[in-house]
Amino acid sequence: MTDHPLPAAVETVRRVREDPHRLGHRAHGAEGPVQGAGHGETGPARKRIIVGYGFWIFLLSDIVMFACFFAAFAVQLGATAGGPGIKDLVEMPRVAWETAALLLSSYTCGLSFAATNARSKLWTQIFLLVTGLLGLLFVGLELLEFIGLAQRGITPQTSGFLSAFFGLVGLHGVHVTLAGMWLLTMMAQVQLKGFRPEIVHRLICFNLFWHALDIVWIGIFTIVYLMGATA
Amino acid sequence: MFGKLSWSAIPLDQPIPLITSIILILVIAGTLGLVTWKRWWPYLWNEWITSVDHKRIGIMYGILGVVMLIRGFADAIMMRTQQAVAIGGSQGYLEPGHYNQIFSAHGTIMIFFAAMPLVIGFMNFVVPLQLGVRDVAFPTMNSVSFWLTASGALLVNLSLFIGEFARTGWLPYPPLSEGTYSPGVGVDYYLWAVQISGIGTLMTGINFVTTVLKMRCPGMSYLRMPMFCWTSLGASLLIVAAFPVLTATLAMLSLDRVFGWHFFTADAGGNPMMFMNLIWAWGHPEVYILVLPAFGIFSEIFSTFSGKPLFGYRSMVAATLFICIVSMTVWLHHFFTMGSGPAVNTFFGISTSVIAVGTGVKIYNWIFTMYGGRVRMTVPMLWSLGFIFTFVIGGMTGVLLAVPPADFLVHNSMFLVAHFHNVIVGGVVFALFAGLDYWFPKAFGFRLHEGWGKASFWFAFLGFWVTFTPLYILGLEGMTRRLQHVNVEEWRPMLQLSVVGIVLLIVGAACQVIMLVVSIVQRDKLRDVSGDPWDGRSLEWATPSPAPFFNFAIMPNVEGEEAYWGIKVRAIESQRLSEEPEYHDIEMPVNSPVGFFTAAFASITGFALIWQIWWLAGLGFAAAIAGFVVFAWRDVHEFHVPAEEVARVERARRASREALLEQIAAEGATA
Numbered sequence: 001m002t003d004h005p006l007p008a009a010v011e012t013v014r015r016v017r018e019d020p021h022r023l024g025h026r027a028h029g030a031e032g033p034v035q036g037a038g039h040g041e042t043g044p045a046r047k048r049i050i051v052g053y054g055f056w057i058f059l060l061s062d063i064v065m066f067a068c069f070f071a072a073f074a075v076q077l078g079a080t081a082g083g084p085g086i087k088d089l090v091e092m093p094r095v096a097w098e099t100a101a102l103l104l105s106s107y108t109c110g111l112s113f114a115a116t117n118a119r120s121k122l123w124t125q126i127f128l129l130v131t132g133l134l135g136l137l138f139v140g141l142e143l144l145e146f147i148g149l150a151q152r153g154i155t156p157q158t159s160g161f162l163s164a165f166f167g168l169v170g171l172h173g174v175h176v177t178l179a180g181m182w183l184l185t186m187m188a189q190v191q192l193k194g195f196r197p198e199i200v201h202r203l204i205c206f207n208l209f210w211h212a213l214d215i216v217w218i219g220i221f222t223i224v225y226l227m228g229a230t231a
Numbered sequence: 232m233f234g235k236l237s238w239s240a241i242p243l244d245q246p247i248p249l250i251t252s253i254i255l256i257l258v259i260a261g262t263l264g265l266v267t268w269k270r271w272w273p274y275l276w277n278e279w280i281t282s283v284d285h286k287r288i289g290i291m292y293g294i295l296g297v298v299m300l301i302r303g304f305a306d307a308i309m310m311r312t313q314q315a316v317a318i319g320g321s322q323g324y325l326e327p328g329h330y331n332q333i334f335s336a337h338g339t340i341m342i343f344f345a346a347m348p349l350v351i352g353f354m355n356f357v358v359p360l361q362l363g364v365r366d367v368a369f370p371t372m373n374s375v376s377f378w379l380t381a382s383g384a385l386l387v388n389l390s391l392f393i394g395e396f397a398r399t400g401w402l403p404y405p406p407l408s409e410g411t412y413s414p415g416v417g418v419d420y421y422l423w424a425v426q427i428s429g430i431g432t433l434m435t436g437i438n439f440v441t442t443v444l445k446m447r448c449p450g451m452s453y454l455r456m457p458m459f460c461w462t463s464l465g466a467s468l469l470i471v472a473a474f475p476v477l478t479a480t481l482a483m484l485s486l487d488r489v490f491g492w493h494f495f496t497a498d499a500g501g502n503p504m505m506f507m508n509l510i511w512a513w514g515h516p517e518v519y520i521l522v523l524p525a526f527g528i529f530s531e532i533f534s535t536f537s538g539k540p541l542f543g544y545r546s547m548v549a550a551t552l553f554i555c556i557v558s559m560t561v562w563l564h565h566f567f568t569m570g571s572g573p574a575v576n577t578f579f580g581i582s583t584s585v586i587a588v589g590t591g592v593k594i595y596n597w598i599f600t601m602y603g604g605r606v607r608m609t610v611p612m613l614w615s616l617g618f619i620f621t622f623v624i625g626g627m628t629g630v631l632l633a634v635p636p637a638d639f640l641v642h643n644s645m646f647l648v649a650h651f652h653n654v655i656v657g658g659v660v661f662a663l664f665a666g667l668d669y670w671f672p673k674a675f676g677f678r679l680h681e682g683w684g685k686a687s688f689w690f691a692f693l694g695f696w697v698t699f700t701p702l703y704i705l706g707l708e709g710m711t712r713r714l715q716h717v718n719v720e721e722w723r724p725m726l727q728l729s730v731v732g733i734v735l736l737i738v739g740a741a742c743q744v745i746m747l748v749v750s751i752v753q754r755d756k757l758r759d760v761s762g763d764p765w766d767g768r769s770l771e772w773a774t775p776s777p778a779p780f781f782n783f784a785i786m787p788n789v790e791g792e793e794a795y796w797g798i799k800v801r802a803i804e805s806q807r808l809s810e811e812p813e814y815h816d817i818e819m820p821v822n823s824p825v826g827f828f829t830a831a832f833a834s835i836t837g838f839a840l841i842w843q844i845w846w847l848a849g850l851g852f853a854a855a856i857a858g859f860v861v862f863a864w865r866d867v868h869e870f871h872v873p874a875e876e877v878a879r880v881e882r883a884r885r886a887s888r889e890a891l892l893e894q895i896a897a898e899g900a901t902a
């Protein structure tokens with residue numbers, strides 16, 4: 001970061017810091033090829049771009065996996081085998097709190113990365129911690145929901161529909177749990193190793209993952225819960 | 232304590248698996264003993280097991296694939312011979328439960344553990360060299376991918392000694408594969424072996440999409456990439472799009488089996504046809520994941536041995552991407568008989584016929600590449616010509632099957648078996664043997680013996696047709712697939728003729744082994760000193776044979792299509808090499824045992840999950856996570872190759888190229 005000569009405008013400094021390859025600030029093809037962006041003419045991309053790009057590809061594949069569970073849910077929606085249907089499952093207030101917690105955690109996750117860009121270890125850690133706690137709140141609420149359903153005898157073994165419901169919502173819950181474990185190791189890495197390039201790359205990936213899980217949740221919230229409550 | 236595992240899991244009452252197991256254990260123990268006695272462990276560990284070099288990983292993929300190819304071929308021999316004798320009153324030598332395991336293992340091994348590793352092995356070895364770079368995007372993840380694939384192969388073969396394998400076919404169709412009807416561990420072996428290797432494959436897909444799109448040498452714009460890179464990109468995109476579907480589907484089936492859920496059960500609202508739809512939404516793209524890189528191999532070979540640029544390069548790129556997209560829209564043709572109605576079947580019938588157009592474009596391009604060229608009838612070229620003949624016929628029977636009314640008549644018959652072997656053997660396996668001969672000198676520094684190579688081609692080519700033509704006829708006469716016993720006496724001659732074909736194929740395989748041995752013995756005579764044994768056109772031939780671990784001393788600067796051909800023509804015309812550049816230190820990724828350990832823990836976890844030993848599964852998983860954390864903590868990621876070392880390797884290469892130039896000049900003077 002420091003080997004760039006300081007441009008005059010503060011705005012430009014900020015841009016170069018956050019986006020050294022100017023990927024987000026240039027119309028495609030408007031100027032010549034960008035050095036280190038991996039467009040073919042200038043050789044391999046920088047590590048930061050390669051890592052981020054690869055992680056995007058992984059996210060796409062992960063979303064395809066969720067798509068299968070969404071499809072199974074759509075196919076099995078009516079397959080209740082005489083058991084409870086989607087209307088009997090939805091508890092709107094709890095789902096609203098879950099959603100609020102997760103959406104807020106995305107915001108704090110974004111703030112943690114702003115702090116990373118400013119190279120503030122303290123604020124990065126604080127916002128990562130808040131993100132993790134909100135994630136924990138989300139997983140806790142979801143677990144309570146599942147336990148409550150199980151107490152009413154509503155389990156995935158009851159019907160094809162309930163298998164699909166628990167499969168889809170549970171897969172997302174497992175993702176958030178694993179992301180939480182990742183978050184803990186990231187906090188430890190930031191604390192002990194500081195903002196080395198590879199740690200910052202991992203923080204970028206972690207941010208992408210956390211936001212992607214949020215987007216998937218919006219799909220679940222809409223298709224499972226909102227549409228279910230009004231079905 | 233040990234879940235479902237007990238001493239009864241070892242098949243003491245079944246001679247065939249027992250004897251095979253004992254022989255295999257002796258072979259493995261002998262190999263390990265030899266390695267220990269010769270003190271090869273440090274070399275193996277440092278140079279191969281922990282290697283993150285894409286070429287080494289590619290070669291290890293190749294070895295794994297060839298070993299599994301032999302295992303799958305042994306299953307094929309048993310199936311063909313059983314059917315030739317178990318006719319009428321005779322029951323043959325394989326009882327039904329065992330026969331069902333054999334055809335399931337044959338398909339599973341051939342697709343997941345022979346064809347996939349070999350195809351991915353070629354991608355690993357060739358793509359970074361052709362792109363003019365020093366490694367893939369994520370070298371350590373590449374090693375993890377390989378070892379996870381090996382872990383899956385280990386689990387499949389473990390089922391031979393401990394327990395049983397699935398009896399449900401290479402795709403475990405429910406409700407048969409559900410706990411009610413398959414209570415044993417066979418299906419669980421299938422599920423976890425494929426699941427673990429599937430994760431490895433997915434990581435390969437991510438790695439190669441990123442490599443091809445973001446890591447190319449200067450000047451290597453999209454439309455200057457060699458065809459093999461394009462088809463590898465296509466296959467990798469399909470892996471990223473399709474393999475998560477496989478993961479999700481198999482996870483659902485596991486939940487059904489282990490916890491009694493109802494995704495695919497026949498009762499309580501489960502939907503078996505949802506499994507067919509999901510599994511083939513992966514399964515059909517999978518066919519193209521295998522065959523697209525094969526098309527890439529043939530493209531390189533036709534162009535090189537015709538001495539011409541690939542005809543219709545841009546239409547070839549377009550056809551590849553067309554196949555990529557359309558391959559996601561044809562899955563229902565695997566079960567037209569589901570009864571979705573005429574509208575749905577018509578759509579999938581048409582899309583299936585349309586995908587053949589993309590392949591047709593490619594076939595004509597290859598033929599026109601040869602037209603007007605100086606064709607050299609080398610071993611890779613023979614395989615390629617055999618491919619065109621075989622694949623065109625396989626494609627035509629495929630288009631026949633794409634017509635729903637015709638498909639209803641031959642659904643699940645031997646005609647279908649003949650068709651898909653026709654395209655997979657004729658398309659993929661021929662490509663793998665062609666590619667083996669073509670890139671072998673780049674990997675090991677010497678060529679393969681030509682006579683034995685040609686012999687193996689002719690036996691394999693004739694053997695293929697003698698084996699499978701009778702199966703086409705039997706299918707049309709109504710013989711269904713997967714029969715342990717045949718009731719119709721009139722089918723005996725055709726089934727026996729098919730065994731004659733298998734014998735020819737065995738001779739072909741023996742020729743391959745002899746070819747390898749003879750080539751190794753005569754390696755000094757077959758040595759490739761130039762680094763460019765075939766008069767090649769893409770950048771891998773700019774390196775010495777075998778290529779140094781850093782591939783290129785100076786990253787090439789590409790100025791047009793057929794990067795290396797341009798450099799070569801310029802050197803010949805000017806009678807000298809380009810100016811010697813200034814050499815710099817090179818940074819290369821350090822070796823890492825993380826792939827090996829991850830796979831070891833994955834194998835333990837998989838084994839524990841198969842036998843439902845929950846504490847061991849938890850322990851294995853925790854150890855895998857801990858392994859990743861330890862890996863994340865490492866401080867050294869790269870090491871420097873000093874400029875002097877780079878210069879030494881590069882000067883040796885330049886010297887051999889200068890000798891080649893002088894030789895060409897001398898030939899020009901005498902001509």
